Amino acid sequence: MCIKENMLIDISAELEKEFGAPGTPERAKFDEEAYAYYTGQILLEARKEAKVTQSELAKRINTTKSYISRVENGVITPSVAMFYRIIGALGLKIEIVKPIA
Secondary structure, eight states, rough: EEEEETTTEEEHHHHHHHOTTSSSSSHHHHHHHHHHHHHHHHHHHHHHHHHHOOOHHHTTTOOOOHHHHHHHHHHSSSOHHHHHHHHHHHTOOOOOOOOOO
16 A cells, blocks of 8 residues: 555555556566566666676676666566576675575
8 A cells, every 4th residue: 555645545456457457468568577677676786786887797797788788777687597697797696585484
């Protein structure tokens, strides 16, 4: 829920109205674009914190500055392998944590 101008808004209902119900092709397209954008933002922030330019990162993983830019802007989603290469080139690691049962 979100409060907007002293009104409570059901975000799930708003998303459904705007992008379709979960499970529909329209919603799947929205979800994919949202994940691409979110992934790009995570990588952008990680790169900036590491004080690495797009060009330097591209050199480290043998790709182009344009590719890094498209990932950071959510235009494309890197493969899992490329995601790990980017993370590794920034001196970071991924930890998979099992949820508490």
